[in-house]
Amino acid sequence: MADKPVWEQIGAGFVQLYYQQFDTDRTKLGDLYTDASCLTWEGAGYQGKEAIMGKLSSLPFQSIQHIITAQDHQPTPDNCVMSMVMGQLKADQDQVMGFQQVFLLKNIDNKWICANDMFRLALHNFGA
């Protein structure tokens, strides 16, 4: 991994950490957000760590597992890293669903946090 561009290392590292924590205990994802972070989850908007964690914590499933099938990373003009993730998830005993998620990562006090986060189930590709 050391020979990959730094933004790809940052993005891939964040993605690994995020989904590992999400699948283990998503109520502890708060460290990855700030009070200025934005989340759009299935089209509904949440701003700030508290609102975001409220949403993620109240999602109506007990167990979840994400599998990442593709991820892309780019450096942005303002020294952020943008990451697009595609994958599959299985929540409780529901059927496996595709999803996509985008993160904008910003370095604040030597830590990469998630400034922007958008999530959609892949079913929107096949809507009416």
Next chain:
Amino acid sequence: MADKPVWEQIGAGFVQLYYQQFDTDRTKLGDLYTDASCLTWEGAGYQGKEAIMGKLSSLPFQSIQHIITAQDHQPTPDNCVMSMVMGQLKADQDQVMGFQQVFLLKNIDNKWICANDMFRLALHNFGA
């Protein structure tokens, strides 16, 4: 549309313009990029207007039509707008395919340009 947040108006306006131009004549998309713009297309990277336009112009189809089924927009910490698009596309006589695309839009000289662009076909949600 006037009562929507300004970032949503900017993002939705760009998305409409982009796909309209893509479906009409994608060789004229160059005005939306700069020499610093990045494109990741199906995992392959292109930097700068010339490289990006070379890739988009050489895509192996004559006609294409995009249908947008969902789009989300957020303001970023550095006064950019991040937009995530989901939809379906039909290229020539191929079967309809789902896709997702993300844009990071930046205001340069009073014009919103695409600083970052990532595209993937939805089939990556259902890869092996």
